[in-house]
């Protein structure tokens with residue numbers, strides 16, 4: 039468990055749901071919960087908050103045993119729109135509150151993220167959400183939130199995998215009491231899963247490449263949220279707590295990072311998503 043800067047606690051491992059929609063999506067998410075995942079990541083823009091809510095209802099697990107995250111899309115960053123969208127997210131998922139609600143992208147050219155952040159600060163006071171955070175924020179965006187509202191996010195969810203290890207951003211988050219959460223922790227099952235160094239480490243530790251990557255992320259003090267539709271891969275991805283990667287092997291994985299290692303070249307300084 040991680041203790042956040044607002045006193046809330048969240049699990050150190052989670053489940054991504056991008057592309058899990060409809061009946062098949064419900065089945066995959068129910069299976070993830072049955073396999074032991076207790077933190078579920080969705081977003082308004084994934085159009086599956088309903089799927090997540092349905093899976094939670096069918097899982098039979100008490101709501102208070104789960105940590106549920108959703109995200110506000112950039113088109114709703116005006117204050118009133120943000121509150122309304124958060125309420126809509128809750129209606130879609132049939133939940134009374136989210137454990138975490140995040141700004142999905144800073145969209146810096148639009149210049150609205152401070153206003154949206156103020157809405158999340160108030161939504162937390164109203165009880166709509168327990169903890170508030172951001173995704174894809176760079177140091178300059180976080181500094182602006184601090185300067186203009188005095189409140190820093192509890193979480194910064196960023197792209198993080200061996201080809202893009204975010205050393206500086208992780209350091210900045212840590213120094214500012216922000217927990218780093220990793221999206222696309224498996225690099226979206228790209229070529230990283232065939233990387234020779236990682237394949238060799240898998241053989242050495244008797245683990246799959248996915249397990250090596252997720253364990254490395256856990257040992258970096260970050261929270262991976264891998265997505266899988268398959269019950270078998272869901273179990274595989276969770277099975278990382280019975281071994282430890284040595285410091286020298288951690289360094290070998292750290293060395294795989296590349297300046298252009300992002301999976302889809304989405305640099306938050308310029309990339310925008312609404």
Ligand SMILES: NC(=O)c1ccc[n+]([C@@H]2O[C@H](COP(=O)([O-])OP(=O)(O)OC[C@H]3O[C@@H](n4cnc5c(N)ncnc54)[C@H](OP(=O)(O)O)[C@@H]3O)[C@@H](O)[C@H]2O)c1
Nearest residue numbers: 054055056173221222223224225226227248264265266267
């Ligand atoms: N905040 C943001 O801007 C942002 C952006 C992107 C994603 N996210 C969140 O982060 C979550 C995770 O990221 P992601 O879905 O982009 O990518 P990911 O979790 O890195 O990779 C998912 C892909 O890997 C495959 N996979 C899963 N486990 C595997 C294993 N053990 N071996 C081989 N392949 C495996 C999955 O296929 P199967 O389903 O067939 O197993 C799927 O194609 C998302 O679902 C979403 O919740 C947030």
